[in-house]
Amino acid sequence: MTDTVFIEGLAVETVIGVYDWERTIRQRLLVDLEMAWDNRVPGASDDVADALDYAAVSERVQQQLQDLQPALLETAAEEIARTLQQEFGVCWLRLTLNKPGAVPAAANVGVRIERGQRP
Numbered sequence: 001m002t003d004t005v006f007i008e009g010l011a012v013e014t015v016i017g018v019y020d021w022e023r024t025i026r027q028r029l030l031v032d033l034e035m036a037w038d039n040r041v042p043g044a045s046d047d048v049a050d051a052l053d054y055a056a057v058s059e060r061v062q063q064q065l066q067d068l069q070p071a072l073l074e075t076a077a078e079e080i081a082r083t084l085q086q087e088f089g090v091c092w093l094r095l096t097l098n099k100p101g102a103v104p105a106a107a108n109v110g111v112r113i114e115r116g117q118r119p
Ligand SMILES: Nc1nc2c(c(=O)[nH]1)N=C([C@H](O)[C@@H](O)CO)CN2
Pocket: 016, 017, 018, 019, 022, 071, 072, 073, 074, 099, 102, 103, 111
């Protein structure tokens, strides 16, 4: 089963960074998520209760990043992955946190993690 639900380019403004100056400003992160889900079930029932609701996931991720205000992207990624597994029952996910502009000479920087087992 290779079905997924995805979110691309979810924008979140939050305090994040390891340097003192970064603790005094909000910066923009872009979140990309791919999550395993059996889409045959909602596909048959036409009921969002059977689906992995990408709107609900988006809201939770934005809230968590705003509450957490971590130093490292890695910390944010681990916390988000744990929440998606525990609260939404996601068994496998690939999460990319982009911090565009953090390195002026680079087009983009960030971290990418995969957690869990694909069914
Ligand atoms: N692997 C990481 N490297 C760096 C991070 C990070 O979160 N993960 N963060 C910074 C600074 O906060 C940087 O974004 C400021 O420009 C540096 N390296």
